[in-house]
Amino acid sequence: MFNRRNLLIVIAALAAGLGLWAAQVAFAPTAPGAPQAVEAAAPAVDPATLKAVRLFPSPRAIPGFALEQSDGTPLTPEELQGHWTVVFLGFTHCPDVCPTTLSELAQSQAVWETLPEAVRPRVLFVSVDPARDTPAKTGEYAAYFHKATLAATAPEPALGQFAAGLGLVYMKVATTDGDYTMDHSSALVVIDPQGRQAGLIRPPLVPADIAADLATLTEAAP
Structure with missing residues (x-):
């Protein structure tokens, strides 16, 4: 039987593969005919000065997507323009990682409240459990940690396409209680x-570093 231990091994392999894929995408030359990195200038920030954010050598276009926000309006690529945004995948029934991550991000968001609203960095929480998490429920959950957190989800295949476009993965896993x-x-x-x-931010998360990095990036490329 495919037990939990085997599942964790598979997840670890997926994570390792994803890390290798991300490194190849970020640093390898692009083959003829393959999608090109966006050539527009990256922010004038020395990546070595950032503690939490790992910037790619060149920003990359995100494939088109359409999610539903907690207020019922569509979330499209255009909605993510004008601000630096930190995207986190999770779900409301998550026992540990999701509430911990959103709590840590809320600490960063508290620091950003001193920045002008027009350019203030944002957090977007996307539920990967649309069977249990409606857009409204996703929004209520995210707002519990910080009222300014954006929230969205979508049915399949739109949700999977969004995650894949960002190089992220998720999977449904049965538990012993059915x-x-x-x-x-x-x-x-x-x-x-x-x-x-x-770019990316990888755990362990340090809220003060995330707050400082995004503030620096906002100042350099508001």
Whole structure:
């Protein structure tokens, strides 16, 4: 039987493969005919000065997507323009990683409240459990940690396409009590004000470092 231990091994392999894929995408030359990295200039920030955010050499276009926000309006690529945005995948029944991550991000958001609202960095929480998490429920959950957190979800295949476009993964996992949980990437995706994937934040998260890095990026490329 496919037990929990085997599942964790598979997840670890997926995570390792994803890390290798991300490194190849970020640093390898692009083959003829393959999608090109966005050539627009990256922010004038020395990546070595950032403690939490790992910037890609060049920002990358995100494939088109359409999710539903907690207020019922569509979330499209255009909605992610104008601000630096940190994207986190999770679900409301998550016992540990999701509430911990959203609590840590809320600490960063508290620091950003001193920045002008027009350019203030944002957090986007996307539920990967649309069977149990409606857009409204996703929004209520996210707002519990910080009222400014954006929230969205979508049915399949739109949800899977969105995650894949960011290089993130998730999967439904049966539990011994007949219920299920969701395993998902723990990395956070950083999207720039042009709506491009600009980098990643990997655990362990340090809220003060995340807050400082996003403030620096906002100042350099508001």
